[in-house]
Amino acid sequence: MNEIVTLISAALLVIGSLFALVASVGLVRLPDLYTRMHAASKAGTMGACLMLIALAIHAADFGTMSRALAGVVFFLLTAPVSSHLLAKASYAVGYRLHSSSVMDDMAPKDQAK
Amino acid sequence: MSLLLVNVLLALVWTAVSGSFSFLNFAFGFVLAIFALSLIREQVGSVxxxxxxxxxxxxxxxxxxxxxxxxxxxxxxxxxxxxxxxxxxxxxxxxxxxxxxxxxxxxxxxxxxxxxxxxxxxxxxxxxxxxxxxxxxxxxxxxxxxxxxxxxxxxxx
Amino acid sequence: MSADIILDYAVTLALATLCLAFFVTIYRIIKGPTLPDRILGLDMLVAIAIGFIAVIGIKTGFTLYVDVAIALGLVGFLATVAFARFVLSRGKTEDDLLSEAREAAAAARREAKAASRAENRERQHSTRSGQ
Structure with missing residues (x-):
């Protein structure tokens, strides 16, 4: 039983760190701010949450486990809010989409301003 | 919402009675409380x-x-x-x-x-x-x- | 016993991967053409740092690290929110316009090069087929 828990947390650690790596590679490779935001807000959140869950199931006592899970919930709640705010602010200021974008439903409103 | 409170209270009572406050025991108590509430769901209106x-x-x-x-x-x-x-x-x-x-x-x-x-x-x-x-x-x-x-x-x- | 050895290897592997991710993100922060790109990079760094803390927490067995991770998440969230407000109030700077123009020029050049290459290929093809 104990060994299985250890193995699961080891697997979660490796998978989580790989997701973090993928997120940062995406941050470098993707063409514009908004697509980069996809990588950071999904793969990055996923990576950090998986590693916190690994910590939660590795520590067997109630206090640590509940705090780690609270951290996961907290991170899941705040990550979309912060990326949403950043996207909204930078769109309102006028950072444009990359030239490979195919459509922009928000644009007419901006031109009318 | 108050039924959720009752559920948590029942789980706490279970941990107190069984005498060990660990995460697994609390989760087990929670499941037991859900079972108890589902038995009396017609009476307390918890459908x-x-x-x-x-x-x-x-x-x-x-x-x-x-x-x-x-x-x-x-x-x-x-x-x-x-x-x-x-x-x-x-x-x-x-x-x-x-x-x-x-x-x-x-x-x-x-x-x-x-x-x-x-x-x-x-x-x-x-x-x-x-x-x-x-x-x-x-x-x-x-x-x-x-x-x-x-x-x-x-x-x- | 063997499970513990596997966990040791996993911890080392995770630390190495996280280090790599950290440096790749820092490359984006240094290079990132605009301010929001850099803010996004900092946000990502917070996520990676939380990962580091979790790995170290498993490695050393100190449960106090969980509190550090939660506090770091809070601070990172507030910092990103504050930066977003700052971007909104500051607007675009000349620097941004400059780098954007440079990028657009580079894209146009790339496009033109690709188009001329395609044209060349077309011409060669037509002459060959004409012969």
Whole structure:
């Protein structure tokens, strides 16, 4: 039983760190701010949450486990809010989409301003 | 909501009676309390509590599934040697109208495959969504409407 | 016993991967053409740092690290929110316009080069088929 828990947390650690790596590679490779935001807000959140869950199931006592899970919930709640705010602010200021974008439903409103 | 409180209280009573306050014992007590409440659901009127709990749970499971899927989708997109993506911003007409529901929908959209919520129009009717693959906007809108929005309306109405 | 050894290897592997992710993100922060790109990079760094803390927490067995991770998440969230407000109030600077123009020029050049290459290929093809 104990060994299985250890193995699961080891697997979660490796998978989580790989997701973090993928997120940062995406941050470098993707063409514009908004697509980069996809990588950071999904793969990055996923990576950090998986590693916190690994910590939660590795520590067997109630206090640590509940705090780690609270951290996961907290991170899941705040990550979309912060990326949403950043996207909204930078769109309102006028950072444009990359030239490979195919459509922009928000644009007419901006031109009318 | 008060039934949830009763549920937690019953679980705490179970941990107190059985004398060990560990996480597993608390979870077991919670399951026992759910069982006890489901036995007397006709008497205390907790039928709605159970169906709502089931719907919230199914929303939660859908969310976890979509989060894993979206992280995987981002990973394959990023690691493919030739990235041909067609990003774009889609205007999504909202059916939910309460602030709370719009917040949950926007958060869920951000954490699901290929979409990122950017802005809500001032009259709260349109959600602007940035999609990684905007070659077929109608399909994306249909996915959101039939997936999360329907589940949210089921769970919180 | 063998499970513990596997966990040791996993911890080392995770630390190495996280280090790599950290440096790749720092490359984006240094290079990132605009301010929001850099803010996004900092947000990502917070996520990676939380990962580091979780790995170290498993490695050393100190449970106090969980509190550090939660506090770091809070601070990172507030910092990103504050930065977003700052971007909104500051607007675009000349620097941004300059780098955007440079990028657009580079894209146009790339496009023109691709078009001329395609044209060349077309011409060669037509002459060959003409012969």
């Amino acid at each position: 709605g509590y159970f169906s709502r709990a089931r719907r919230v749970l199914s929303l939660f499971l859908l969310f976890i599934y979509e989060l894993v899927l979206s992280a995987w989708r981002v990973a394959t997109t990023v690691l493919s040697p030739r990235m041909d993506i067609k990003p774009g911003i889609i205007a999504y007409p909202l059916k939910v109208d309460r602030d709370f529901e719009i917040t949950i929908l926007a958060n869920l959209i951000t954490l699901t495959p290929g979409t990122l919520s950017i802005d809500v129009s001032d009259d709260r009717r349109i959600l602007y969504v940035h999609a990684m693959d905007a070659s077929d906007p109608e399909a994306t809108k249909r996915d959101i409407a039939e997936g999360f929005e329907r589940k949210i309306m089921e769970a919180f109405r």
